[in-house]
Amino acid sequence: AQSVTQLDSHVSVSEGTPVLLRCNYSSSYSPSLFWYVQHPNKGLQLLLKYTSAATLVKGINGFEAEFKKSETSFHLTKPSAHMSDAAEYFCVVSAMDTGRRALTFGSGTRLQVQP
Amino acid sequence: GAGVSQSPSNKVTEKGKDVELRCDPISGHTALYWYRQSLGQGLEFLIYFQGNSAPDKSGLPSDRFSAERTGGSVSTLTIQRTQQEDSAVYLCASSPGVGPSTDTQYFGPGTRLTVL
Numbered sequence: 208a209q210s211v212t213q214l215d216s217h218v219s220v221s222e223g224t225p226v227l228l229r230c231n232y233s234s235s236y237s238p239s240l241f242w243y244v245q246h247p248n249k250g251l252q253l254l255l256k257y258t259s260a261a262t263l264v265k266g267i268n269g270f271e272a273e274f275k276k277s278e279t280s281f282h283l284t285k286p287s288a289h290m291s292d293a294a295e296y297f298c299v300v301s302a303m304d305t306g307r308r309a310l311t312f313g314s315g316t317r318l319q320v321q322p
Numbered sequence: 323g324a325g326v327s328q329s330p331s332n333k334v335t336e337k338g339k340d341v342e343l344r345c346d347p348i349s350g351h352t353a354l355y356w357y358r359q360s361l362g363q364g365l366e367f368l369i370y371f372q373g374n375s376a377p378d379k380s381g382l383p384s385d386r387f388s389a390e391r392t393g394g395s396v397s398t399l400t401i402q403r404t405q406q407e408d409s410a411v412y413l414c415a416s417s418p419g420v421g422p423s424t425d426t427q428y429f430g431p432g433t434r435l436t437v438l
Contacts, residue, residue: 239425250326251413251429297364301425310355310427312365 209234213313226285230298240281241299326430343399347416360410
């Protein structure tokens, strides 16, 4: 069994300030971890993916995430927020479960960027 | 096409009617998933197809829901006798199924279903 907890349902930052979106996970297997972003009325877009190659993963649009096994965390960060970053962000864990590659989504964090 | 496509983008129907939602996965992707996203909720897994294997239907909420995947490509999700609680965005995703990116899922834009 696996689960994902996104610790904040809403995050509001000012343009140009850092972004931190928190995610904790649990998995019985060696998981892959993802962050997806969903802009209003748009589909889900893959931001970045962790497998096991490197604990610090760089994604698109300046985002990155660090896998910390001891803390079972995979927090998403960006040094400087842009207005276009306003969207819903989903942390996702993927692991083999009963023969299927199962994705479990967090409940999402809505990022608001103030001018 | 370059990505996953879904049709229609929006569907409004009356309670009790049947609806069909279509998904065209990325060419060559062997795995296909259907999810449901209700207002303010995360994604709920519905069904999974992998190649010619029997589909994993464990997420289907009731026997009113069914899905097919013809020729290992296009998939259709059918909801019979729709209810208001079926209103949601239905998302389709595909993944290569093999190789290093086997578990990276690429999502379509979704179909927004409204049941009146």
